[in-house]
Amino acid sequence: MAPRTRPVVSRRERPAKAALTREGIVAAAVTVMQAEGLDRVTMRRLAAELDTGPASLYVYLRNTAELHAAMLEELLGQVDLSPVTTAGDWQDRLIKVLWSYTLILLEQPGLAQSVLVTRPSGPAYLSLAEGILALLDAGGVAPDRAAWAVDLLLHFATSTAAEQGTRARAIDAQDEEDTLVTALREAPADTYPQIAALGVAELMSGWGPDRLTWGFGVLISGILQTPRPDQETAPDC
Amino acid sequence: MAPRTRPVVSRRERPAKAALTREGIVAAAVTVMQAEGLDRVTMRRLAAELDTGPASLYVYLRNTAELHAAMLEELLGQVDLSPVTTAGDWQDRLIKVLWSYTLILLEQPGLAQSVLVTRPSGPAYLSLAEGILALLDAGGVAPDRAAWAVDLLLHFATSTAAEQGTRARAIDAQDEEDTLVTALREAPADTYPQIAALGVAELMSGWGPDRLTWGFGVLISGILQTPRPDQETAPDC
DNA sequence: ACCTGAACACCGTTCAAGT
DNA sequence: ACCTGAACACCGTTCAAGT
Numbered sequence: 001m002a003p004r005t006r007p008v009v010s011r012r013e014r015p016a017k018a019a020l021t022r023e024g025i026v027a028a029a030v031t032v033m034q035a036e037g038l039d040r041v042t043m044r045r046l047a048a049e050l051d052t053g054p055a056s057l058y059v060y061l062r063n064t065a066e067l068h069a070a071m072l073e074e075l076l077g078q079v080d081l082s083p084v085t086t087a088g089d090w091q092d093r094l095i096k097v098l099w100s101y102t103l104i105l106l107e108q109p110g111l112a113q114s115v116l117v118t119r120p121s122g123p124a125y126l127s128l129a130e131g132i133l134a135l136l137d138a139g140g141v142a143p144d145r146a147a148w149a150v151d152l153l154l155h156f157a158t159s160t161a162a163e164q165g166t167r168a169r170a171i172d173a174q175d176e177e178d179t180l181v182t183a184l185r186e187a188p189a190d191t192y193p194q195i196a197a198l199g200v201a202e203l204m205s206g207w208g209p210d211r212l213t214w215g216f217g218v219l220i221s222g223i224l225q226t227p228r229p230d231q232e233t234a235p236d237c
Numbered sequence: 238m239a240p241r242t243r244p245v246v247s248r249r250e251r252p253a254k255a256a257l258t259r260e261g262i263v264a265a266a267v268t269v270m271q272a273e274g275l276d277r278v279t280m281r282r283l284a285a286e287l288d289t290g291p292a293s294l295y296v297y298l299r300n301t302a303e304l305h306a307a308m309l310e311e312l313l314g315q316v317d318l319s320p321v322t323t324a325g326d327w328q329d330r331l332i333k334v335l336w337s338y339t340l341i342l343l344e345q346p347g348l349a350q351s352v353l354v355t356r357p358s359g360p361a362y363l364s365l366a367e368g369i370l371a372l373l374d375a376g377g378v379a380p381d382r383a384a385w386a387v388d389l390l391l392h393f394a395t396s397t398a399a400e401q402g403t404r405a406r407a408i409d410a411q412d413e414e415d416t417l418v419t420a421l422r423e424a425p426a427d428t429y430p431q432i433a434a435l436g437v438a439e440l441m442s443g444w445g446p447d448r449l450t451w452g453f454g455v456l457i458s459g460i461l462q463t464p465r466p467d468q469e470t471a472p473d474c
Numbered sequence: 475a476c477c478t479g480a481a482c483a484c485c486g487t488t489c490a491a492g493t
Numbered sequence: 494a495c496c497t498g499a500a501c502a503c504c505g506t507t508c509a510a511g512t
Contacts, residue, residue, distance in 0.1 A: 020496090043486060053497050055488075064486070116400050117350065118413065121420040126429055133431035146431075147439045152452055159396030163353050176355065183358040192363055194370035194383075202384045210466050215389055222459025229447050257477090280505060290478050292507075301505070 022060040026070045038110030068114040075104055076124035084131040090139040095216045097131055098157050105161035112161035149223045259297040263307045275347030305351040312341055313361035321368040327376040332453045335394050342398035349398035386460045397449055
């Protein structure tokens with residue numbers, strides 16, 4: 001390695017005081033989240049990271065909820081939409097897309113929880129919705145039903161990620177599960193006959209990927225079976 | 238109204254410094270929540286309400302998550318389980334129970350969000366699970382499937398309450414919806430043909446009770462249709 | 475043994491004042 | 494016009510010290 005008169009890399013440690021932009025702030029937020037978790041992504045921590053005061057961030061973001069939504073929109077670019085256009089069973093392809101979305105959120109569990117409440121509306125989110133609609137269309141789901149179904153599927157994926165993801169990372173996750181297992185085991189058979197008959201093993205079984213895949217299957221087959229309540233059987237036109 | 242020598246009611250303003258108990262703390266927390274919303278139910282606010290310092294609460298509650306779970310358990314006593322034992326179509330009765338549960342959470346939206354992550358395990362929660370299992374049993378759902386189904390149904394109800402309830406109370410709820418509506422309306426038809434074809438009206442339609450009832454219907458019919466993946470078709474025994 | 479004052483280490487958001 | 498220091502009004506949780 002020949003010495004250089006002027007080292008390129010170590011010139012300075014960080015991009016020292018790059019001009020603030022919305023994109024730059026959101027990118028920094030994602031970096032901090034991936035390194036330290038969402039609960040470290042606070043306006044103050046982020047401002048420190050960007051060498052400024054917290055007030056400056058409010059020029060670009062209305063509040064913390066908007067920051068979270070922008071972070072999700074950034075991450076949503078990673079959803080694998082290729083199954084939308086491949087050949088194969090449309091249900092399998094739909095489940096693949098939903099899994100891809102869910103996996104991204106499972107890695108950032110707090111984000112799923114917060115996004116449950118602030119739905120994004122950027123291009124990445126629209127593309128995801130578009131892809132799901134295309135698959136439902138391929139499966140012959142009527143448009144009025146598909147409009148509701150896309151929400152239902154994404155809502156289910158998001159909320160499952162919020163639940164499972166946060167649970168996985170929680171410090172007292174084991175404690176909490178033990179409490180539930182004990183409660184189930186000790187449930188007296190005369191008050192709770194169904195619970196006693198099933199037993200703890202059955203009730204707590206399969207909290208692996210199988211359960212989510214089953215959930216997606218339930219939704220898809222339910223969607224195919226259940227007409228919207230208000231709709232009269234309209235003539236096709 | 239004859240005058241009394243010693244007014245009973247106005248003797249003292251509040252139950253001045255009743256001994257702390259776990260039940261008392263949780264009851265106070267529910268009162269504060271109903272009066273001021275969940276975000277005002279903080280350990281410090283609650284301690285002030287009970288005329289003590291925040292540290293004292295940690296004798297009875299491990300942390301804020303445990304407080305929230307205890308509050309839900311208290312509220313869960315209000316779920317109307319009568320449809321479990323009435324006559325009538327089991328699906329309609331199941332939907333009634335789920336609605337009763339959801340309505341309670343819709344009134345306390347922040348609670349739903351927080352409970353999504355800390356599942357309760359008290360008697361009220363067990364009774365709810367027991368009731369749902371009984372209805373699934375009445376509908377002929379196989380036990381192994383019912384074990385997963387009860388979780389799926391409660392999870393869906395909880396997460397919908399978290400989403401809808403918080404949205405309803407959010408200050409910028411209208412703003413946020415406007416952003417989504419605009420994004421949908423302006424979605425270019427060549428990139429997002431499905432979205433463009435459906436139109437905003439269809440996609441945003443029916444965010445009333447119909448949509449949740451439809452969701453429950455989708456789940457129930459999906460549950461009836463979808464076997465658990467791992468299960469071989471077992472002989473009945 | 476049971477309880478708690480005081481401290482530690484933080485928060486989000488606003489707004490008057492600076493450049 | 495654009496940006497931000499400093500302040501306002503709070504947080505959860507711990508632990509050493511008191512009764």
